[in-house]
Amino acid sequence: MTERFTVTYHVRSDPASIEARAWAIAVEQSVEMPLAAIDEPEVLFNIVGKVEQIDDLGAGTFSVCIGLALATIGDDPGQLLNMLFGNTSLHDDVILRDAVIPDQLCSTTKGTPLLRQRLGVARRAFTGSALKPQGLAPERLAELAERMALGGLDFIKDDHGLANQTYSPFDVRVPQIAETVARAVRSTGHPTRYIPSLTGDLDQLRARAKIAVDCGLDCMMVAPMIAGFSSVRVLTQSLPEVTFFAHPAMGGAARIAPELLIGKLFPALGCGAVIFPTYGGRFGYSPATCHELAANARPALAVPAGGITLNRVTELLDFYGSDTMLLIGGNLLLAGDRITEESAAFARAVALHGKT
Amino acid sequence: MTERFTVTYHVRSDPASIEARAWAIAVEQSVEMPLAAIDEPEVLFNIVGKVEQIDDLGAGTFSVCIGLALATIGDDPGQLLNMLFGNTSLHDDVILRDAVIPDQLCSTTKGTPLLRQRLGVARRAFTGSALKPQGLAPERLAELAERMALGGLDFIKDDHGLANQTYSPFDVRVPQIAETVARAVRSTGHPTRYIPSLTGDLDQLRARAKIAVDCGLDCMMVAPMIAGFSSVRVLTQSLPEVTFFAHPAMGGAARIAPELLIGKLFPALGCGAVIFPTYGGRFGYSPATCHELAANARPALAVPAGGITLNRVTELLDFYGSDTMLLIGGNLLLAGDRITEESAAFARAVALHGKT
Numbered sequence: 001m002t003e004r005f006t007v008t009y010h011v012r013s014d015p016a017s018i019e020a021r022a023w024a025i026a027v028e029q030s031v032e033m034p035l036a037a038i039d040e041p042e043v044l045f046n047i048v049g050k051v052e053q054i055d056d057l058g059a060g061t062f063s064v065c066i067g068l069a070l071a072t073i074g075d076d077p078g079q080l081l082n083m084l085f086g087n088t089s090l091h092d093d094v095i096l097r098d099a100v101i102p103d104q105l106c107s108t109t110k111g112t113p114l115l116r117q118r119l120g121v122a123r124r125a126f127t128g129s130a131l132k133p134q135g136l137a138p139e140r141l142a143e144l145a146e147r148m149a150l151g152g153l154d155f156i157k158d159d160h161g162l163a164n165q166t167y168s169p170f171d172v173r174v175p176q177i178a179e180t181v182a183r184a185v186r187s188t189g190h191p192t193r194y195i196p197s198l199t200g201d202l203d204q205l206r207a208r209a210k211i212a213v214d215c216g217l218d219c220m221m222v223a224p225m226i227a228g229f230s231s232v233r234v235l236t237q238s239l240p241e242v243t244f245f246a247h248p249a250m251g252g253a254a255r256i257a258p259e260l261l262i263g264k265l266f267p268a269l270g271c272g273a274v275i276f277p278t279y280g281g282r283f284g285y286s287p288a289t290c291h292e293l294a295a296n297a298r299p300a301l302a303v304p305a306g307g308i309t310l311n312r313v314t315e316l317l318d319f320y321g322s323d324t325m326l327l328i329g330g331n332l333l334l335a336g337d338r339i340t341e342e343s344a345a346f347a348r349a350v351a352l353h354g355k356t
Numbered sequence: 357m358t359e360r361f362t363v364t365y366h367v368r369s370d371p372a373s374i375e376a377r378a379w380a381i382a383v384e385q386s387v388e389m390p391l392a393a394i395d396e397p398e399v400l401f402n403i404v405g406k407v408e409q410i411d412d413l414g415a416g417t418f419s420v421c422i423g424l425a426l427a428t429i430g431d432d433p434g435q436l437l438n439m440l441f442g443n444t445s446l447h448d449d450v451i452l453r454d455a456v457i458p459d460q461l462c463s464t465t466k467g468t469p470l471l472r473q474r475l476g477v478a479r480r481a482f483t484g485s486a487l488k489p490q491g492l493a494p495e496r497l498a499e500l501a502e503r504m505a506l507g508g509l510d511f512i513k514d515d516h517g518l519a520n521q522t523y524s525p526f527d528v529r530v531p532q533i534a535e536t537v538a539r540a541v542r543s544t545g546h547p548t549r550y551i552p553s554l555t556g557d558l559d560q561l562r563a564r565a566k567i568a569v570d571c572g573l574d575c576m577m578v579a580p581m582i583a584g585f586s587s588v589r590v591l592t593q594s595l596p597e598v599t600f601f602a603h604p605a606m607g608g609a610a611r612i613a614p615e616l617l618i619g620k621l622f623p624a625l626g627c628g629a630v631i632f633p634t635y636g637g638r639f640g641y642s643p644a645t646c647h648e649l650a651a652n653a654r655p656a657l658a659v660p661a662g663g664i665t666l667n668r669v670t671e672l673l674d675f676y677g678s679d680t681m682l683l684i685g686g687n688l689l690l691a692g693d694r695i696t697e698e699s700a701a702f703a704r705a706v707a708l709h710g711k712t
């Protein structure tokens with residue numbers, strides 16, 4: 001018997017065609033050829049995808065569960081993505097809705113518990129902000145980071161747009177910011193973490209991670225849909241002591257359900273924290289999606305972001321619970337000269353919620 | 357003055373909101389923060405994205421052209437993707453429709469002319485097929501490849517599902533197939549090329565490319581949306597003598613226009629040939645999309661695929677012209693024992709068209 005894992009697609013179809021459409025997906029995502037041309041029984045029985053269940057969700061949409069053979073994946077997370085949705089991503093009547101991630105492709109991330117231990121944060125939620133805008137020189141970003149850290153935030157991350165631009169090269173920016181944040185930490189006594197954003201090919205990702213490690217940093221950010229699943233897993237496995245924050249850039253969430261992509265696949269790559277656009281911000285995720293995504297991701301730290309304002313702290317923590325980092329970026333920066341005070345107010349609001 | 361390049365989005369919106377929505381995208385894809393919180397004039401003038409044009413396409417859709425600062429990209433193709441569509445891919449009212457690829461990110465690929473020279477094919481279109489199904493052992497795939505090559509095909513590629521599975525490890529499969537194809541070439545005198553599929557992280561991509569080079573192969577396949585743009589460019593630049601065929605897996609074409617993703621971005625990574633699902637096959641691209649995609653991609657070789665049958669050779673070559681490889685996979689395999697004869701008929705049909 002072949003071992004299979006179940007993948008769920010949502011398919012737009014009329015009732016008369018759904019069974020044929022479901023089998024077509026099962027074939028496309030396994031052998032990708034007419035079954036009549038396969039003369040090896042082993043392949044027909046053990047490799048061709050199998051339609052396990054079809055449910056009518058109403059309104060012309062069906063949920064289709066397909067069992068794919070584990071043997072087609074091996075241990076490469078890029079190949080997992082390929083078999084989950086490679087060719088079928090090109091069909092616009094199908095959404096990849098869910099999957100049981102095979103054990104051999106699941107990195108175990110310590111996520112939230114490790115971050116609680118390292119920051120000495122027992123129960124409350126975490127606070128975070130982002131260094132912006134694009135175009136600032138390293139000194140300006142370092143100064144901004146210091147002022148936020150003086151307000152007592154838990155995490156300060158690079159904007160995901162910060163890469164290795166000439167106006168702010170990685171190897172200049174990261175040591176400077178690490179230094180000013182370390183200075184603020186000595187002043188506040190609170191172990192604020194700076195999270196640099198790693199970009200580029202695998203060689204560059206590794207070289208930049210090494211610079212960050214040399215600066216004493218133990219949290220880093222990466223965008224798996226841009227860096228590539230295979231390379232991200234090499235990176236997370238080579239630095240097990242680092243917590244990787246997954247950024248959803250290029251997530252194209254209308255076609256791959258974010259509950260799966262961000263909630264399951266990114267943690268499976270070894271990311272210990274997942275950043276995602278929260279409901280009620282400037283992206284379109286529903287509360288139900290956000291709830292399921294966060295639940296799927298744990299023990300990785302859930303990091304809702306994307307237009308959060310200070311006056312939503314209570315509402316969001318009631319919704320997400322405290323195994324959460326609230327990431328307030330642009331709306332904190334609006335405080336201008338009062339950035340330290342606003343950061344402190346943010347830190348206080350979260351701490352206060354943790355005590356109720 | 358800052359140098360900018362133009363990116364075109366298609367946005368669903370009502371007429372009253374489109375200007376605000378356009379500016380919101382320009383901000384999201386550049387500084388990603390409230391402009392009111394930016395106190396550096398340099399950043400406001402030279403880094404923030406600029407709405408250059410808005411056209412009403414009718415039916416509630418607008419074309420929005422945004423000028424992004426070249427300086428935000430640097431020379432990393434992953435960062436290009438990030439700035440083109442990183443966060444905006446998460447909004448489901450927007451499609452990334454087109455972009456002027458900045459010069460520093462355009463690899464120059466010799467594409468079709470180089471392939472014509474190497475295969476001694478002066479004017480006609482190329483023929484190609486794929487080794488399938490998943491699950492066959494290397495010996496069976498090698499035998500199949502030999503029989504296709506004996507029919508005189510120009511290219512025989514790995515199915516994109518073939519990775520490094522235990523039933524067909526790359527380092528066993530590729531040398532065996534290279535050997536049987538070389539044997540067929542000695543028999544036919546026609547320089548058929550075998551195209552292995554490279555998968556995995558950058559280290560694995562390089563190691564597998566080296567195995568292929570050691571087998572004397574000068575054509576290879578890679579899926580940029582899975583391998584990661586940055587890593588693919590490192591690979592293509594490190595092997596300038598190899599023609600890389602870009603596979604569209606994970607292209608999710610409903611959100612990024614295939615004319616851009618496959619037609620422009622994949623060649624810009626240094627891929628000398630682009631495989632794409634043709635109109636009239638089992639994928640949903642229109643003739644207009646296929647025509648523009650192929651025109652954009654050239655001089656990279658246009659490789660329509662996805663359900664092509666032998667009786668469509670004339671129609672497709674009339675449509676695409678001869679700087680094309682027709683890739684017939686599953687439908688050729690249906691010939692079973694007559695695979696060599698069917699391959700030969702395919703080769704003849706294309707050669708015949710070249711003479712008209």
